[in-house]
Amino acid sequence: MKTTTGYHGVPRWIYAVAAAGGLLVVLPLAAMLLRVNWPQFIPLITSESSLAALGLSLRTSAASTVLCIVLGVPLALVLARGEFPGQKLLRSFVLLPLVLPPVVGGIALLYTFGRQGLLGKSLEAAGIQIAFSTTAVVLAQTFVALPFLVVSLEGALRSAGNRYEAVAATLGAKPTTVLRRVTLPLVLPGLASGAVLSFARSLGEFGATLTFAGSLEGVTRTLPLEIYLQRETDADAAVALSLVLVAVAVAVVGLSYGGRRRTPAAVQS
Amino acid sequence: MSFELQASLQARNFEMSLSLTDHETVAILGPNGAGKSTLLAVIAGLLRPDSGSARIAGRQLFNLDAGTRHWDAPHLRGTALLAQEALLFPHLSVVDNVAFGPRSAGAPKAAARETAQRWLAEVDALQLADRKPAQLSGGQAQRVAVARALAAEPELLLLDEPMAALDIHAAPLLRRVLKRVLKDRKAIIVTHDVLDAYMLADRVVVVENGRIVEEGPTRQVLERPRSHFAAGLAGLNLVGGTLGQEGITTPDGRVFAGQHDPDWSPVPGQAGVAAFPPSSVSVFLGDVHGSPRNSYAVTITDLEPHGDQIRVRASAGTDGTLSADITPAASADLGLAPGMEVRFVVKSALVSVYPA
Amino acid sequence: MSIRRQHFTAILAAGTLAAALAGCGSGTNATATPTSSLSGEITVFAAASLKTTFTQLAKDFEAANPGTKVKLSFAGSSDLVTQITQGAPADVFASADTKNMTKLADAKLVDGTATNFATNVLEIAVPPSNPASISSFADLAKPGVKVVTCASQVPCGAAADAVEKASGVALTPVSEESSVTDVLGKVTSGEADAGLVYVTDVKGAGDKVKGIPFAESDKAVNTYPIATVGSSKNKELAAAFVAAVTSDKGRKVLGDAGFGAP
Numbered sequence: 001m002k003t004t005t006g007y008h009g010v011p012r013w014i015y016a017v018a019a020a021g022g023l024l025v026v027l028p029l030a031a032m033l034l035r036v037n038w039p040q041f042i043p044l045i046t047s048e049s050s051l052a053a054l055g056l057s058l059r060t061s062a063a064s065t066v067l068c069i070v071l072g073v074p075l076a077l078v079l080a081r082g083e084f085p086g087q088k089l090l091r092s093f094v095l096l097p098l099v100l101p102p103v104v105g106g107i108a109l110l111y112t113f114g115r116q117g118l119l120g121k122s123l124e125a126a127g128i129q130i131a132f133s134t135t136a137v138v139l140a141q142t143f144v145a146l147p148f149l150v151v152s153l154e155g156a157l158r159s160a161g162n163r164y165e166a167v168a169a170t171l172g173a174k175p176t177t178v179l180r181r182v183t184l185p186l187v188l189p190g191l192a193s194g195a196v197l198s199f200a201r202s203l204g205e206f207g208a209t210l211t212f213a214g215s216l217e218g219v220t221r222t223l224p225l226e227i228y229l230q231r232e233t234d235a236d237a238a239v240a241l242s243l244v245l246v247a248v249a250v251a252v253v254g255l256s257y258g259g260r261r262r263t264p265a266a267v268q269s
Numbered sequence: 270m271s272f273e274l275q276a277s278l279q280a281r282n283f284e285m286s287l288s289l290t291d292h293e294t295v296a297i298l299g300p301n302g303a304g305k306s307t308l309l310a311v312i313a314g315l316l317r318p319d320s321g322s323a324r325i326a327g328r329q330l331f332n333l334d335a336g337t338r339h340w341d342a343p344h345l346r347g348t349a350l351l352a353q354e355a356l357l358f359p360h361l362s363v364v365d366n367v368a369f370g371p372r373s374a375g376a377p378k379a380a381a382r383e384t385a386q387r388w389l390a391e392v393d394a395l396q397l398a399d400r401k402p403a404q405l406s407g408g409q410a411q412r413v414a415v416a417r418a419l420a421a422e423p424e425l426l427l428l429d430e431p432m433a434a435l436d437i438h439a440a441p442l443l444r445r446v447l448k449r450v451l452k453d454r455k456a457i458i459v460t461h462d463v464l465d466a467y468m469l470a471d472r473v474v475v476v477e478n479g480r481i482v483e484e485g486p487t488r489q490v491l492e493r494p495r496s497h498f499a500a501g502l503a504g505l506n507l508v509g510g511t512l513g514q515e516g517i518t519t520p521d522g523r524v525f526a527g528q529h530d531p532d533w534s535p536v537p538g539q540a541g542v543a544a545f546p547p548s549s550v551s552v553f554l555g556d557v558h559g560s561p562r563n564s565y566a567v568t569i570t571d572l573e574p575h576g577d578q579i580r581v582r583a584s585a586g587t588d589g590t591l592s593a594d595i596t597p598a599a600s601a602d603l604g605l606a607p608g609m610e611v612r613f614v615v616k617s618a619l620v621s622v623y624p625a
Numbered sequence: 626m627s628i629r630r631q632h633f634t635a636i637l638a639a640g641t642l643a644a645a646l647a648g649c650g651s652g653t654n655a656t657a658t659p660t661s662s663l664s665g666e667i668t669v670f671a672a673a674s675l676k677t678t679f680t681q682l683a684k685d686f687e688a689a690n691p692g693t694k695v696k697l698s699f700a701g702s703s704d705l706v707t708q709i710t711q712g713a714p715a716d717v718f719a720s721a722d723t724k725n726m727t728k729l730a731d732a733k734l735v736d737g738t739a740t741n742f743a744t745n746v747l748e749i750a751v752p753p754s755n756p757a758s759i760s761s762f763a764d765l766a767k768p769g770v771k772v773v774t775c776a777s778q779v780p781c782g783a784a785a786d787a788v789e790k791a792s793g794v795a796l797t798p799v800s801e802e803s804s805v806t807d808v809l810g811k812v813t814s815g816e817a818d819a820g821l822v823y824v825t826d827v828k829g830a831g832d833k834v835k836g837i838p839f840a841e842s843d844k845a846v847n848t849y850p851i852a853t854v855g856s857s858k859n860k861e862l863a864a865a866f867v868a869a870v871t872s873d874k875g876r877k878v879l880g881d882a883g884f885g886a887p
Contacts, residue, residue: 111814114815114816116814131816132771163354167350167356169344170315170348171369171418172349172421173369175342177373178344181369182358210803210807211807214773214800215800215801215802215803216798216800216801221801229776230778232703232779
């Protein structure tokens with residue numbers, strides 16, 4: 001949005017505090033950048049284990065983002081549009097992973113899908129083993145990333161309101177048609193930024209994965225787990241891989257913000 | 270009877286029954302919060318009343334009486350709703366907006382677009398077909414919204430103050446379009462504007478406090494209003510009382526002399542109203558000598574410009590508010606100001622008296 | 626409401642696991658003889674696997690030397706070395722392997738020479754019911770057995786590699802964890818059929834796991850060295866603590882926890 005008046009209403013001293021806040025985030029990243037072993041950077045990040053971890057991270061994050069969309073869109077719709085007893089309670093529980101330490105999420109998942117878990121026992125009997133599998137990584141990532149999609153989409157749904165949907169219904173559109181042709185296209189920017197955030201959160205997921213999925217190259221050892229392990233012996237590799245993760249995160253956030261800013265302009269063209 | 274509705278909703282103090290014959294357009298008039306939009310929402314299926322039923326041409330829309338819980342979802346009703354704002358789907362082009370109804374009814378894409386083009390032509394908006402809603406003016410958008418509603422081939426068209434959000438230049442064009450397309454069509458139009466009622470409606474229903482207070486052919490209601498709201502719309506003062514030989518007697522014993530239809534002889538004691546335009550009222554200071562008839566002590570509440578006149582609004586006790594139109598010069602001569610006690614004198618030749 | 630119960634179960638589970646990881650408190654009540662008129666405060670940086678024993682040793686030391694205070698900081702040995710070289714105020718460093726002590730010595734931060742005070746060997750940890758019927762190291766290579774080990778990058782993983790090499794048994798672990806506590810966690814939760822951990826970890830886990838010693842474990846004996854840190858401000862007290870750890874009483878505490886003599 002462009003400011004139309006010359007007045008900002010922001011006291012000067014706010015800029016100083018804001019600068020401190022910005023530095024708190026930027027400075028550690030810069031410090032890390034200074035510690036990168038540049039001559040060895042390419043070999044470090046293209047080592048077999050690094051590529052395996054990066055590939056696994058991208059695949060699992062993509063899968064968990066899809067899962068977040070499949071499960072999160074209905075959840076957000078139900079929370080934003082529905083009216084039923086226990087709705088507030090459901091919202092609180094869906095948002096819980098946002099504030100829960102991921103390791104707690106991992107433990108909770110372990111006692112749900114683990115071999116001795118609530119569902120794990122039946123799954124094991126059916127021949128489905130989740131523990132130590134890539135599926136476990138995706139589940140852990142989905143668990144922590146789902147709230148990002150739900151929050152973002154529920155907000156978009158609420159601000160879009162249901163007036164367009166009401167009009168569509170009076171024009172003869174069935175509820176599923178309304179959802180497909182009106183509701184979802186209207187909240188597409190919110191859905192997209194929610195998906196991007198979910199992807200980014202999945203990419204960074206560490207605690208729940210470590211607790212629930214284990215760590216094995218190519219199967220469950222995602223990039224953050226690889227970084228954590230490399231740190232034990234090879235700090236250069238850990239720093240190089242951290243930088244890769246930062247770069248991916250920056251790209252993802254930039255994509256989300258850039259996309260959001262382009263939207264109004266595109267409508268007006 | 271082609272459409273009939275009876276519904277009540279306690280939470281909104283709403284209780285109305287309404288029916289429309291084929292090809293009839295009814296205007297719903299009433300103050301804000303009177304239940305006009307509630308009525309449309311109930312018909313469209315967006316709001317569920319406590320009890321009642323509705324049918325169109327024998328087809329039940331809902332029936333919540335006598336233990337039945339029949340409730341058709343909005344998309345099954347054939348009651349397209351056109352709101353104050355056009356609410357065109359922002360992600361679809363104009364032609365796809367209009368094609369939305371036919372597509373929802375199962376028409377193939379090409380056929381639906383063809384139908385859309387036809388309706389766009391009908392509302393003089395064919396040249397806008399490829400635009401996005403954000404590129405339309407308010408009036409253009411509302412015309413497209415009309416086309417979109419009609420393309421859905423509704424059995425009953427619901428219009429909720431379609432002109433209210435338009436500027437004064439855009440409204441006349443839309444009003445002309447509506448006059449054309451509403452001809453011989455079953456429609457309910459909620460409006461604030463007496464002009465809409467005159468131009469578009471065959472019949473007027475006046476609602477207040479969730480109830481229908483007056484209904485009848487447009488001309489009759491607006492020329493012979495029985496409700497204060499309708500009188501206000503028609504720009505008339507309205508005083509209620511009991512009919513007498515010369516006019517009506519208000520509950521506090523004042524007499525309004527006036528004219529009545531020559532072929533109608535009033536039955537004394539019957540409830541009646543006296544209606545008169547503000548221009549028939551003169552304002553005096555102090556006591557008036559001579560005929561005390563049609564003369565009322567009032568307290569001025571407001572002065573405001575009205576055309577090239579000054580409208581003097583005054584409280585007349587139990588008779589509510591009366592208005593007088595006088596020249597600015599007269600107002601200045603009299604030194605009128607809110608709070609002053611003055612006397613309104615009404616020319617009996619300009620007072621119409623008729624049963625309530 | 627099922628969501629609530631599930632969540633509640635998770636909290637309970639988290640509590641149980643935390644208790645298990647903290648290990649059973651040592652009941653040892655060794656009384657140390659009063660030494661000299663030592664005073665002041667020292668900070669001891671010790672490998673995470675020493676948590677239980679060093680907590681006890683510090684308590685005993687403080688009891689034997691009134692007026693002294695021993696602060697403890699536990700972490701992975703390599704993390705501790707990094708912290709000390711970055712200037713963390715440590716007076717004593719007890720490492721879980723000689724490699725990290727050498728790293729500190731190379732940084733000229735060891736006062737004198739380090740003393741080896743304990744050894745630790747690997748043991749197979751299995752759930753109490755031993756679902757995969759493990760009785761030897763070779764059993765870990767049986768098909769279908771879910772084995773969890775440490776990754777090669779960390780000491781317990783390097784030890785596992787050495788045993789594998791010496792015994793000629795090739796393991797295909799389902800997970801290679803970055804710490805021994807993570808391996809133990811996978812066994813206590815029943816996710817894994819077996820895990821390779823240290824004898825002391827098995828002992829510390831109490832009856833949550835069953836330990837299965839194996840002959841090949843002597844191929845990878847882990848030695849724990851301790852030393853006074855060069856930058857210590859209270860070298861007298863630091864040396865006294867090192868002496869207490871390496872004394873017979875200290876060895877007894879360590880031995881009770883499963884550590885071997887150097």
